[in-house]
Amino acid sequence: MTNAGVHEKGTFNAQDAIDNIKKDPNYHKAGAIGLFIGVVRGETLEPEKEKVEKLTLEAYEEKANQVLTKISDDLVKKPGIVNVQIHHLLGEFKVGDDLVYVAVAGAHRTDVFPVLREAVERYKSEAPVFKKEHITNKKGSQSEYWVSEKGH
Numbered sequence: 001m002t003n004a005g006v007h008e009k010g011t012f013n014a015q016d017a018i019d020n021i022k023k024d025p026n027y028h029k030a031g032a033i034g035l036f037i038g039v040v041r042g043e044t045l046e047p048e049k050e051k052v053e054k055l056t057l058e059a060y061e062e063k064a065n066q067v068l069t070k071i072s073d074d075l076v077k078k079p080g081i082v083n084v085q086i087h088h089l090l091g092e093f094k095v096g097d098d099l100v101y102v103a104v105a106g107a108h109r110t111d112v113f114p115v116l117r118e119a120v121e122r123y124k125s126e127a128p129v130f131k132k133e134h135i136t137n138k139k140g141s142q143s144e145y146w147v148s149e150k151g152h
Helices: 014-023 061-075 109-126
Strands: 004-008 032-039 051-059 081-094 098-106 129-136 142-146
Touching: 004 061, 014 032, 014 081, 014 098, 032 109, 051 061, 061 081, 061 109, 081 109, 098 109
Parallel strands: 004 081
Antiparallel strands: 032 098, 051 081, 051 129, 081 098, 129 142
């Protein structure tokens, strides 16, 4: 049972993350599962608010798997936490497609919510997953760029 990693689009879904949690031998200690699903937003952030046509996600896969596993391993040690799953998808995505699944099982909902938020913030800042936005600006011209190039 893997608790974290990157996967090609179409090979892993939200139900897989939940099923992984339910296979955990300590699942009987859980009273709640929190699930975060990151999806492709149809416009860029302020101030540009350009139309997103699609995203391409790539990763330094070996390092991404190590980082996501470390985050999961760190967070599962918190009081009341039973399991933490972080699964990021790679490939080409259209608006509305799922990009990432973060699932946290804990004894109580009050244990789950802060750890779910921390897992999301940590994967976003620590995992070497790279996002290219393919956009159309307000004048109708198309371009693409790696998000870090624009400082988002």
